[in-house]
Amino acid sequence: MIINFLFAAIKAGTPLLFGTSGEIMSEKSGNINLGVEGMMFMGAFMGFYAAYHTGSLALALLAAFAIGVFAALIYAVLTVSFMANQNVTGLTLTIFGTGVAKFFGEMMISKSGGSPKLSERFLASISEKPIPVLGDIPLLGKLLFSHNPLVYLSVIIAIICTIYMLKTRHGLNMRAVGENPGAADAAGVNVTLVKYVHILLGGGICALGGAYLSLINGGGIWNNSSVVNGQGWISVALVIFASWNPAKAIFGSLVFGAFSVLQFYVPKNIIVIPNAFYVMLPFIITTLVLIISSMRKSREGSQPAGCGVNYFREER
Amino acid sequence: MEQINHETMAIELKQITKTFGSVVANNKIDLSVKQGEILALLGENGSGKTTLMNMLSGIYRPDSGSIFINGAPVTINSPEDSIRLGVGMIHQHFKLVEALTATDNILLGSREKGIFLHKKRSEKIREISERFGLEVDPEKKIYQMSVSEKQTVEILKVLYRKADILILDEPTAVLTPQETTRLFEILRRMKQEGCAVIIITHKLNEVLEISDRVTILRKGESVATVTTAETNARELTELMVGRPVELAIHHLKTDFHENLLEVHHLSVADEEGFETLKDVSFDLNRGEILGVAGVAGSGQKELCEAIAGLLPLKKGAILYHNEDLAGKSPNEIIKMGISMSFIPEDRLGMGLAASMGMVDNMLLKKYNEGKGPFVSKKKARELAKKLVKQLDIVTPSVDTPVRRLSGGNVQKVLLGREIESEPNVLITAYAVRGLDINSSYTIYDLLNEQKKKGVGVLFIGEDLDVMLELCDRIMVLCHGKITGIVNAKEVTKEELGLLMTDASGKGGDAHEV
Known part of the structure; x- marks a missing residue:
């Protein structure tokens, strides 16, 4: 029972992990991108569409x-090159x-005449399979x-992102750009390039989370109304919960x-709470996390100082 | 033009022009520095010193003119280009990433090989700092550092990149005299190693002490280059201002002997409970200028705010004519005749609304006089016009947003408004911050005038030379504690410097006072 619950929790957490890792890449380079929800939705469609037509997992993810x-x-382009307000741009992107x-x-949907469904062969390629040897523990x-396979991919990406951020030269440059672009610029870092690279990389990773939602959670059928459904927003909050560290x-x-899967594992005959409460739960927790972490004041695990502010070298 | 032949010029700027919109910041400026030479760049505010240097460091690009480095013509499009050419600049506002360690700040943007950062990278930095006799903990985060430590990191950054052209923009503005001496030793050593050094400073005595030659800028043009050994403070000031200036600060004697403000065992804590002022006691007399000296962030701001009623007191009392100010609102305190003008680094942050004109800014303090729900602009307008006339404020009109005025004029507006409310106690912090000599003297005169009227002035200052001349007594703050209240006549700058760093418990520097 508990194993099943945790297993389901990992599954439900995976799209959030993609979204969070992606958003951390963007924010660490100084750009808060509130378009995660929108990028996930686009990734969800594109992933499904490619899988539907090609039947290949690799192509779908790509x-x-x-x-x-x-x-x-x-x-x-809007925020880095044209200096548009980051919050407004992100919301618009959503x-x-x-x-x-x-x-x-x-x-x-209308072209397929009903509900588009992924092929059996494709569904087999993304099914849950025990890894040989390790799966026997x-x-x-x-x-x-x-x-x-996507669950492992999300964890690998999160770990790579963390090592990149904290242990490599490029990661150091990126953190510096996010904290103080003026200082990074004066040290010879190409601020515009660093920002572009990490915003784009972050967007791609977020969209993988969307693909997960349409391919795995959707059960192989495209459903227009409830694909992403706020998961992008929870990812944005998770960035704060994880104190800008993908490993966390x-x-x-x-x-x-x-x-988010709690409702299916609470013994219904003992605790009687309306289902709507469980649906609401992740969002309530999100709110609480935001409140608690806004009270926490440590320099290390807090938002990059340059986050949300566009950089213009010749500003006087 | 003096052109010393056959010695290699590290830097040569020819006919450099840079405009911002319709403002000409640099107009056909010529400048040269030899290898192994220290050049001081002198000029009033807005004379274009920093702009000129920013073109060497790649922040700005010149509109016209040419730059030669070690004899070869170069184009500097970005800080990256500048670093590659061996130019290292230490900006007035440090370019450091607060959340990173000293080591990571130094390594930032370096073009070394390898993807990963070395685990033992700090060791390498420690080696370099020891070789140059600089003391800094490579693993300390920047935000935990004092101002002089931050500057050391900036210098290390330049040394690490093996820059042979060093530019320093007002490096001593935030240092104690002892730290300044140490900085100058480092500069002299770099000079011996053949580096070219350009130092921007307001302080004439430092120019005379450290430089070989001086280039003077006035209103965006280079007016003269003189050899330091053949000049003096008077000549330099004349060149800078364009006419003779009286350099001595007038010191007034008053005869009041009345106690105005008494502060008893005042403690103030910040949000995290850290005491930013610890057990501070002093008194302020009528007709006295009491100076407050200290390294930046020693509690000056908190002291101002506590007296003005903006900060809750943790302990202690502030007595004004034997009445306790604790628990009174800022408005009540102003009505009692205590006025504060705090000029932060960005000058506009506190006290003035940047996008409003002078008239509206006058209203900020007067809005609740008069009857009815509407404000009357008439009086404010008259007051604004009076100040413009009295203080020579340069502004197109009294309705021009104050942010468009130059720094000196903004400060005059702020101080003028405070004085106009006829306070009994005037608190002024950094009144001459970033001001050129001329404007500074206007402000000193204003303060002396208040003193003559019997106002008690709390003068929070930065330049010890000025404070020694202007103030009657000087109180020194260090880490929120008073380390001494001394008679300005009987103390030396060095003694003040020791008081400023005293009680830090850092050891090594401990001297007897």
């Missing part, structure tokens, strides 16, 4: 990643991305090593995943 990069490019994905989703094998986000996404 397509999702590409559309995420494209969506983030819109954001990057509205835009959601709209565009639903529009094309509707087209796909009692309990742990089931809990950690019997997932669909692995744990954070597990916690939030657990809350």
Whole structure:
């Protein structure tokens, strides 16, 4: 029972982990991108569309990643090159991305004459399979090593992002740009390039989270109304919960995943709470996390100082 | 033009022009520095010193003119180009990432090979700092550092990149005299190693002490280059201002002997409970200028705010004519005749609304006089016009947003408004911050006038030379504690400097006072 619950929590947390890792990349380079929800939605559609037509998992992920990069490019051009307000641009991207994905989703539905469904062969490629040897470990094998391939991908990406950020030269330059672009610039770092690279990379990773939602959670059927459904926003909050560290986000996404699947594992005959409460739960927790972490005041685990502020070298 | 032949010029600027919109910041400026030479760049505020240097460091690009480095013509499009050419600049406002360690700040943006940062990278930095005799903990985060430590990191950054052209923009503005001496030793050592050094400063005595030659800028043009050994403070000031200036600060004697403000065992804590003022006691007399000296962030701001009623007191009492100010609102305190003008680094942050004109800024303090729900602009307008006339404020009109005025004029507006409310106690912090000599003297005169009227002035200052001449007594703050209240006539700058760093418990520097 508990193993099943945690297993489901990991599954539910995976799209959040993608979204959070992506957003951390963007914020660490000084750009708060509130378009995660929109980028995820576009990734969800693009991933599904590619899977529907090609039947290839690799192509589906590539397509999702590409559309995420494209969506983030819109954001990057507006905020980095044209100095538009980051919050407004991000919100607009969410509205835009959601709209565009639903529009094309509707087209796909009407073209297929009902509900588009992924092929059996494709579904087999993303099914949950125990990893040989490791999957045979009692309990742990089931809990950690019997997932669909995207779960491992999300964890690998989060770990790579963390090592990149904290241990490499480019990661150092990126953190400096996020904290104080003026100082990084004076030290010879190409601020514009660093910002572009990480916003685009972040967008691509976020969109992978969207692809996860449409391919895995959707059960192989495209459903226009409830694909992403606020997961992008929870990811943005998770960034704060994880104190801008993707490795900590692995744990954070597990916690939030657990809350979102809690309703299926609470013995209904003992505790009687309306289902709507469980649906609401992740958002309540999000609010609480935001309140608590806004009271926490440590220099290390806090938002990069240059986040949200556009940089213009010749400003006087 | 003096052109010393056959010695290699490290830097040569020819006919450099830079405009911002319609403002000409630099107009056909010529400048040269030899290898192994220290050049001082002198000029009033807005004369274009920093702009000129920013073109060497790649922040700005010149509109026209040419730059030669070690004899070869170069184009500097970005800080990256500048670093590659061996130019290192230490900006007035440090370019450091607060959340990172000293080491990571130094390594930032370096073009070394390898993807990963070395685990033992701090060791390497420690080696370099020891070789140059600089003391800094490479693993300390910048935000935990004092101002002089931050400057040391900036210098290390330049040394690490092996820059042979060093530019310092007002490096001593935030240092104690002892720290300044140490900085000058480092500069002299770099000079011996053949580096070219350009130092921007307001302080004439420092120019005379450290430089080989001086280039003077006035209103965006280079007016003269003189050899330091053949000049003096008077000549330099004349060149800078364009006419003779009386350099001595007038010191007034008053005869009041009345106690105005008494502060008893005052303690103030910040949000995290850290005491920013500890057990501060002093008194202020009528007709007295009491100076407050200290390294930046020693509690000056908190002291001002506590007296003005903006900060809650943790302990202690502030007595004004034997009435306790604790628990009174800022408005009540103003009505009692205590006035504060605090001029922060960005000058506009406190006291003035940048996008409003002088008239509206006068209203900020007068809005609740008069009857009815509407404010009357008439009186404010008259007052604004009076100040413009009295203090020679240069502004197109009294309705021009104050942010468009130059720094000196903004400060005159702020101080003028405070004085106009006829206070009995005038608190003024950094009144001459960033002001050129001329404007500074106007402000000193204003303060002396108040003193003559019997006002008690609390003068929070930065320049010890000025404070020694202007103030009657000087109180020294260090880490929120008073380390001494001394008679300005009987103390030396060095003694003040020791008081400023005293009680830090850092050891090493401990001297007897």
